[in-house]
Amino acid sequence: MAKQMKPNEIISEIDYKKMPEGSWLDQPAEIKPGMFCWGAKAKSIKAVGFPNARDWNPSEEDWKLPENWQGTVLEAMKDRLGKYRSFKLFMDICVRCGACADKCHFYIGTGDPKNMPVMRAELMRSVYRKYFTTPGKMLGKLAGARELDIKVLKEWWSYFFQCTECRRCSVFCPYGIDQAEITMMGREFLNLLGLNIEWIMGPVANCHMKCNHLGLEPHTIVNNVEFMLDDIETVTGIRINPSFNRKGAEILFVTPSGDLFADPGTYTCMGYLMLFHELGLDYTWSTYASEGGNFGFFSSNEMGKRLNAKIYAEAKRLGVKYIIGGECGHMWRVLSQYMNTWNGPAADFLEVPKSPITGTVFENTRGTRAVHISEFTADLIKHGKLKLDPSRNDHLKVTFHDSCNTARGMGLLEEPRYVLKSVCNNFYEMPEHTIREKTFCCGSGSGLNAGEDIDLRMKGGLPRANAVKHVHDKHGVNLLANVCAIDRATLTTSMDYWVPGVKVAGLSELVANALVMKGEKERTTDLRGEPLPNKAGGDK
Amino acid sequence: MPTFDFQGKAIEVDDDGYLVNLGDWVPDMAPALAAQDGMTLTDAHWEVINFLREYYAKYQIAPMIKILVKEIAKSMGPEKGNTKYLYELYPAGPAKQACRYAGLPKPTGCV
Numbered sequence: 001m002a003k004q005m006k007p008n009e010i011i012s013e014i015d016y017k018k019m020p021e022g023s024w025l026d027q028p029a030e031i032k033p034g035m036f037c038w039g040a041k042a043k044s045i046k047a048v049g050f051p052n053a054r055d056w057n058p059s060e061e062d063w064k065l066p067e068n069w070q071g072t073v074l075e076a077m078k079d080r081l082g083k084y085r086s087f088k089l090f091m092d093i094c095v096r097c098g099a100c101a102d103k104c105h106f107y108i109g110t111g112d113p114k115n116m117p118v119m120r121a122e123l124m125r126s127v128y129r130k131y132f133t134t135p136g137k138m139l140g141k142l143a144g145a146r147e148l149d150i151k152v153l154k155e156w157w158s159y160f161f162q163c164t165e166c167r168r169c170s171v172f173c174p175y176g177i178d179q180a181e182i183t184m185m186g187r188e189f190l191n192l193l194g195l196n197i198e199w200i201m202g203p204v205a206n207c208h209m210k211c212n213h214l215g216l217e218p219h220t221i222v223n224n225v226e227f228m229l230d231d232i233e234t235v236t237g238i239r240i241n242p243s244f245n246r247k248g249a250e251i252l253f254v255t256p257s258g259d260l261f262a263d264p265g266t267y268t269c270m271g272y273l274m275l276f277h278e279l280g281l282d283y284t285w286s287t288y289a290s291e292g293g294n295f296g297f298f299s300s301n302e303m304g305k306r307l308n309a310k311i312y313a314e315a316k317r318l319g320v321k322y323i324i325g326g327e328c329g330h331m332w333r334v335l336s337q338y339m340n341t342w343n344g345p346a347a348d349f350l351e352v353p354k355s356p357i358t359g360t361v362f363e364n365t366r367g368t369r370a371v372h373i374s375e376f377t378a379d380l381i382k383h384g385k386l387k388l389d390p391s392r393n394d395h396l397k398v399t400f401h402d403s404c405n406t407a408r409g410m411g412l413l414e415e416p417r418y419v420l421k422s423v424c425n426n427f428y429e430m431p432e433h434t435i436r437e438k439t440f441c442c443g444s445g446s447g448l449n450a451g452e453d454i455d456l457r458m459k460g461g462l463p464r465a466n467a468v469k470h471v472h473d474k475h476g477v478n479l480l481a482n483v484c485a486i487d488r489a490t491l492t493t494s495m496d497y498w499v500p501g502v503k504v505a506g507l508s509e510l511v512a513n514a515l516v517m518k519g520e521k522e523r524t525t526d527l528r529g530e531p532l533p534n535k536a537g538g539d540k
Numbered sequence: 541m542p543t544f545d546f547q548g549k550a551i552e553v554d555d556d557g558y559l560v561n562l563g564d565w566v567p568d569m570a571p572a573l574a575a576q577d578g579m580t581l582t583d584a585h586w587e588v589i590n591f592l593r594e595y596y597a598k599y600q601i602a603p604m605i606k607i608l609v610k611e612i613a614k615s616m617g618p619e620k621g622n623t624k625y626l627y628e629l630y631p632a633g634p635a636k637q638a639c640r641y642a643g644l645p646k647p648t649g650c651v
């Protein structure tokens with residue numbers, strides 16, 4: 001494997017003034033080590049019945065494409081242009097004002113003009129013009145049109161997997177053109193040729209067969225949770241006994257499987273367990289609906305729909321009233337923006353979520369019947385239902401990373417901040433143009449959080465890291481809080497790389513640190529076993 | 541498909557060097573895989589590899605790092621029950637590197 005680039009190498013490589021020689025239409029994409037993910041394996045593609053299952057290597061010349069691949073793509077393009085008005089509109093209306101050009105973290109981190117959102121869209125628009133518009137058909141290149149040949153296909157693959165579908169560009173576009181939607185279409189077409197990446201298709205295959213991305217078996221999930229319960233007991237002296245797959249529970253709780261397996265998500269998971277125990281909530285975990293996330297969404301609409309259906313099938317089977325969802329990013333984008341037309345509305349067998357503690361009815365979740373843990377927690381705090389000691393988080397200086405999907409995909413901006421300020425005394429915002437709707441992506445979303453594309457990830461992670469560095473230098477921020485499992489995994493890597501000394505945590509971990517539980521022993525450590533400030537042996 | 545030469549046989553591995561067929565693994569393979577990285581396996585390394593394999597047989601996935609840490613503390617003493625020690629043994633990361641020598645696949649998803 002290629003050697004990972006050093007931070008200074010990444011920085012010195014960026015040159016915003018460098019322009020390609022000759023027409024961009026003729027520049028082939030470079031498939032460069034460190035910048036791409038491995039191709040999807042035959043067994044993963046086969047597992048879900050996608051076409052052209054075979055092992056292939058993107059860095060090799062021959063991609064083992066099916067015959068008439070060009071016809072397949074154009075046929076699909078025609079179909080989607082008819083089916084999705086957004087796609088048709090985005091192919092037609094860009095005025096090339098350039099407002100989006102420097103808003104993409106991949107452009108900022110690479111300086112590659114094709115990573116400008118407008119250019120990324122042009123990669124597809126040029127083909128659209130050639131086959132679906134009169135000027136393009138007649139004038140060809142003069143009208144910015146070009147044929148779909150193998151060079152173009154490889155360019156699509158390269159750049160649609162250098163976009164994290166974060167939608168930051170759309171916030172700045174006067175027309176609201178959403179490059180994420182174009183990338184999604186691009187990936188959907190590539191998918192028809194078996195040109196997916198293994199880091200997406202592996203989890204998709206796992207989720208299809210074992211109901212979660214990691215492929216955790218039911219007994220593994222239970223074992224992992226038990227292990228966390230031991231740790232909770234060590235910290236609080238309280239033994240918790242959650243239930244699994246329990247029919248008749250009022251609430252089904254669903255979270256990304258990363259929380260059930262990988263640090264620091266496991267601490268977030270301990271946070272959920274502690275909060276629900278303290279409330280005496282009538283809820284159950286499920287080893288079947290054991291994935292909140294949806295990597296299917298990163299491959300095609302159809303696959304996203306298939307995986308999303310599992311959560312609702314399980315809710316129905318268990319007979320719960322509604323769903324609480326954990327700290328996940330794209331889970332909420334799917335629920336808020338896609339689920340209703342895919343598998344919804346869920347109204348026939350679920351109730352509108354109503355907090356059993358405060359009586360609040362979450363009207364905003366009428367379509368999905370799933371309430372976000374931060375909304376649920378914020379409501380509890382607002383009603384004074386939680387006893388909190390924020391000084392237990394005094395060793396932390398915290399900033400908040402809005403995950404792209406919860407911020408731009410569902411508008412969850414205030415609730416996590418309200419919770420955070422209630423459980424931490426030291427909270428500092430990053431600069432205004434890097435948070436809330438304008439938040440910078442972690443740099444590895446939409447299934448690009450593999451190992452082999454680490455240079456791409458660190459380049460794309462630079463703008464977010466740079467904003468963290470700003471508050472780290474200015475206020476001594478040492479913790480980056482978030483509400484997304486991909487964030488917890490990827491920002492940890494990115495912080496170690498760009499801003500060493502800043503740790504990453506899910507919001508619910510900080511809530512549980514501050515939560516004063518009935519019958520708990522005096523706490524001397526936080527959930528990670530680090531000594532608490534002002535306690536014996538603490539305040540280091 | 542890339543391969544790894546072992547005792548005159550070409551063993552299938554994935555793009556990152558992990559075995560494709562778990563059944564291909566035999567104990568002698570671990571030192572050979574480690575040698576590719578210029579590493580020599582000691583008893584301490586084997587302690588990790590053996591536990592990973594045992595755990596995998598039961599749970600079909602590598603253990604959470606917490607579980608590995610606790611297990612090593614149990615078998616090798618509490619002063620070794622920490623991630624720092626595991627990274628000293630396996631500089632490229634206990635999950636990634638040790639799994640590869642143990643013939644296990646690497647976990648994928650939000651990790």
Ligand code: SF4
Nearest residue numbers: 104163164166167169
């Ligand atoms: S959606 Fe995000 S990653 Fe994709 S082009 Fe827009 S800003 Fe860049």
Ligand code: SF4
Nearest residue numbers: 094096097098100173
């Ligand atoms: S901001 Fe919108 S209209 Fe302007 S170039 Fe970008 S995509 Fe086109």
